[in-house]
Amino acid sequence: MSTDRQAEPAAAEEPAAEASPADADQNRPDKARAAEPEAEPDGSGTAEPAGAEDGSVALHGEAGDGGPGAEPPVSGRGGVGEGPAGPEAEAGPETAPAAADDPAGSEAEADAAQSAEPAAEAQAAPALSEAQAELAAQKIERERIARRKAEREAPVEAGAKLSGKAADLLAAVRAVESGTKPSAVYFDEAPAAPRRPAPAPAAPRPATPAAVAAPAPSADTVEGVRAVLARGGAPEALAAPAAAALGEDAAGQLTENPWRLLSLAAVRPAQADGFARALLGPGAGPGDERRTTVLVGWLLAQAGLKGHTALEAPVLEKALAQYGVPDPAEALEQAIAEGSVLVFHEPLGPPAGEDAEGAEDAAQPVRLLVGLEGAAMAEESLADGLARLAAGAFDAPGDWERAAGSAPSPSAAELIRAVAGHGLVTHTGGEAARAEPAALAAAARELGLRVCVAAHAPGGGPDPVTVTGLLSGAEGPGRDADGQFALDLLVVLDAPQLDVETAAALVESVPDGARLVLSGDPGVLGSAGAGRVFADVLAARTCPQLVSRTPDPGPLGELVSGIGIGELNQVDAPGKEVVIVPVKDAGEAVHRAVQLVAESVPRAFGIPAESVQVITPGHGGSAGTRALNAALKERLNPGPGRFGGFDAGDRVVHVPSAGRALAARVVSADAEGLHLDRAGARIVVPKELVESQVRHGWAVTAHQAVGTRWPAVVVVLPGDAAQALSRDWVYTAFGRGERHLSVVHGVDQALPHAVAEVPAKPRTTRLTGLLTALATAGTQQPE
Known part of the structure; x- marks a missing residue:
């Protein structure tokens, strides 16, 4: 494998040129620059893999001290939009x-x-x-x-x-x-x-x-x-x-x-x-x-x-104090008394001083949480629905066992057996493990069950059904007379992308007597909305949990699997599956990314440019999605932007709502709006929504890329984005490529530091406690 340190297109006969770690050190980037405006919260960071001379990939980097910036939110007179200088x-x-x-x-x-x-x-x-x-x-x-x-x-x-x-x-x-x-x-x-x-x-x-x-x-x-x-x-x-x-x-x-x-x-x-x-x-x-x-x-x-469904009372009081509230405790009590927020008592363990026999008057240690009604209702409704499904009892007749016996892998057989006797099952694994829910769905259909497999993004599963389309009724089996899904088994892929509100609506629609399987990779970035549904269900341990033993294959699979456990390993890449391209600054990063997409990857691997996806931490900055998309458009589909900044043939991302980033291509435009082709389906974005919902899509963020894979991926890690890197971001971005990954790196030690020491951001939620309490109450009910 080689590492290309030159920017000239003529040097790009292969995706990269050979370089040793010493060469990478000669290309250390500048320290992080001043904060750029309009960076996206899914990150702004920098990571650097460095090449190894023996055909393997060594990854390392240097932390920068910069970070993403933001635009002032509003401009106007009389104080609105004229906030004071400062953070x-x-x-x-x-x-x-x-x-x-x-x-x-x-x-x-x-x-x-x-x-x-x-x-x-x-x-x-x-x-x-x-x-x-x-x-x-x-x-x-x-x-x-x-x-x-x-x-x-x-x-x-x-x-x-x-x-x-x-x-x-x-x-x-x-x-x-x-x-x-x-x-x-x-x-x-x-x-x-x-x-x-x-x-x-x-x-x-x-x-x-x-x-x-x-x-x-x-x-x-x-x-x-x-x-x-x-x-x-x-x-x-x-x-x-x-x-x-x-x-x-x-x-x-x-x-x-x-x-x-x-x-x-x-x-x-x-x-x-x-x-x-x-x-x-x-x-x-x-x-x-x-x-x-x-x-x-x-x-x-x-x-x-930021993903929380509630905040601890002391945390909220300190936030109020920093906004100048003279008596935060009184302000919080007033809000609770008026019913504008709800307060919850979450037990933290057994009563203090409780002996073996138990003590009725022992003090119960609790955590005081405060939340809004909408999230609280969704989280409790979700807990009720999951407990209802988990309580379902099923016999496991011989035909299920025969289906397990003919499963394509031992992990798939275990999943089939677990689903045979339980109403709620979780399944975890990487990209290769997605074949196991597919095998389950096929076996269940052969047994005469009505089955639906739903994924986060189009094309993410064996059936062309998305979670959003299933809930809206635009896709999937539809609903019965009671408003429930007309199915016997629902398999939800990409379960980490479920927020509490979407998950509550989904689970409430699963009828009694049906089975639900939540499947996903716990290492990827979490949901756009509040909650950590999949992680909370796993932590509650109130249903069978199947862990796939099917590893992701090849150098890419080995690299990403190591990242998932906090290790940035050196991997052999004899077929140039992983290529490192060190750069000195953001301008060079943009140039090299365009060169890789337009020339090097298509030439070396026969992958067309339209099948190469660029991923970068943020939207703003000199190497964010805006800068990259401008350069890529100029190279791949130049034009005047006659349709509100877009031309026919432009790759775009359509964002109809938070958490949904759908790849599409511009077809045309008229008085009705912008016409897009989205995986063969024609949609029209009204002209008044084009500016807010459509962006060029040659380059996207890792959050936008989650749930989708491409034949080749170019991850751009500019030097001013080191602070945004985390293990789950790197895991997600590096895992989007099926055949090839190029990493355009701009920092040294930031990458291994992020993988080893920067886990996913914690979220304050109540679902694990609610599920545990419901399971405990169920076991204590008299027969």
């Missing part, structure tokens, strides 16, 4: 919960933005998106779930002043907090604690996967909001999205409580504070109950963008 003025959604000591705070990714930044811009569009139309079909199901949840006793009563255990727990939390609280800054300043810049804010996910878009606000409503915004010095462009977010009484709500402007994804607390000051005058102080109540909800919403 928050340049920060996106990641900043908020990071204000506290939450380990997932300042470093947590806003995973909703993995759908690419087009989703962040979609909020201002007056027309319904494709995703909203798809999700509308789920309305009846979610209403049924809501009614069911309403009938259950709430874990903690909200809507009245706290008393009893809840009040005692809040008091205990405040009592055990050590040290003084952070000094309160003036309420419209940025939090004092420095944190890394974050990307431009992404649009929040809908309250539930089945949320139906509200009708477009009337012209009178928009005009009323515009007048209020003008009085507060806010941009008129916010009128339509504010009216859509707050409803027909939006103008009245903003007049009564100007901080409701935080309902818009692009608005930060500093801008809302300025708007409130302009409307309310000096009375708009940092401790105003209207402000603190909205701020609590906003912080939890931002936490949801």
